[in-house]
Amino acid sequence: MASQPPRRRRLEVEEIGDIAVVNFVDKKILDEQNIQMIGDDLNKLVDELGRRKVLLNFQNVDFMSSAALGKLIWLHKKLNDVQGKLVLCKIAKDILDVFKITKLDKVLKIVPDEQTGLQSF
């Protein structure tokens, strides 16, 4: 049986103290398969690696549809359930409109830059 090719990495994770700083590799967070894999990787971060403070840095992301919002809400709830916290930073103006229109900017903690994000926990 042929072995499957290694799965392409979707996230870059850097540990700063007890905070996991996560950068997205892809510029577009669109198709469901991609979003599912991002969700799986974020799940591992919390469940397997025990991270409780997660800072998602969107500096590489220039396009995102509603399909990705579900994963962010799910991660926010998951971290809340274990007394953790999710913070989002460096979101481009147009993508910020996605959060404003859906009013998720009132639910999720969004800060302008990574430094502010690190100080938000």
Add this chain to the structure above:
Amino acid sequence: MCANHVNVEVTVPSDLGEARVLQSRIEDALVANTYTEHDIFAIKLAVEEALVNAMKHGNQLDPDKNVNVSYQITCERFDIRIADEGPGFNPGEVPDPTDPANIERPCGRGLLLIRGFMSDVQYHGRGNVVTMSKIRGEKPADDS
């Protein structure tokens, strides 16, 4: 300079890969007509949401069902009509995803984003046809 007016009608199968190809064509045409990055983002997002709705929720990704798309791009505006072969739906019955009772639900934000980013959105017939317009340079509804 804006001088490459576009008028296209195309029928594509219910394949999200086809949706990406179509979006790429629309984006190229918007760039050729010197639309701003902000307008292009808004149109791309609305077209993405509407095509996913048509293919996935309308046609249930049935490869035997198609999506008919016609769009026009002028210097002043973008207009698109997307029709699927599904049973349709009543947009008035879709729960408001900004309601505190629904805000943490993972789905249901596509229609809200389409309305937020486009100038005009209308559903027709049994709800399987949507027409959307974007007036060039218009700000999103909640842009504060």
